[in-house]
Amino acid sequence: MINICVIGNKGVGKSSWILKWSQYSKNINFTGLDKAQYVFLMFDVTDLQSYRDNILWYNLIRETCPKIPICLIGNKIDAKKRVVLPKLIKFHLNHRLVYYEMSALSGYNLNKPIEWAENGGRIPNFVDDHMFK
Numbered sequence: 001m002i003n004i005c006v007i008g009n010k011g012v013g014k015s016s017w018i019l020k021w022s023q024y025s026k027n028i029n030f031t032g033l034d035k036a037q038y039v040f041l042m043f044d045v046t047d048l049q050s051y052r053d054n055i056l057w058y059n060l061i062r063e064t065c066p067k068i069p070i071c072l073i074g075n076k077i078d079a080k081k082r083v084v085l086p087k088l089i090k091f092h093l094n095h096r097l098v099y100y101e102m103s104a105l106s107g108y109n110l111n112k113p114i115e116w117a118e119n120g121g122r123i124p125n126f127v128d129d130h131m132f133k
């Protein structure tokens with residue numbers, strides 16, 4: 001059983017994503033930060049403030065669990081009014097996090113963060129393609 005905490009601003013799609021994943025896998029347990037093995041920090045690519053607030057969430061996570069692996073997730077990439085463009089997304093590079101773009105609505109890349117956690121949630125030492133997909 002893998003314990004995952006999903007954190008982010010209200011309205012970024014956390015509940016939709018959790019509901020979809022609950023249908024696919026029984027070995028994933030969504031929990032609070034105190035019991036988590038991994039954290040998924042989620043923002044909405046149609047909401048610039050949700051991206052900017054990553055630093056607040058990140059600091060809270062690091063104060064509580066300094067060594068927990070974190071995966072940054074950009075959700076709602078299939079939305080027509082995207083404002084957080086790929087060239088603006090640098091947060092994961094500055095903090096050595098894995099980054100995935102996905103859509104909880106359509107299911108696009110829904111499995112990528114879970115696969116990352118199932119494979120041990122390694123923090124990358126270098127930049128490669130999987131950090132941007």
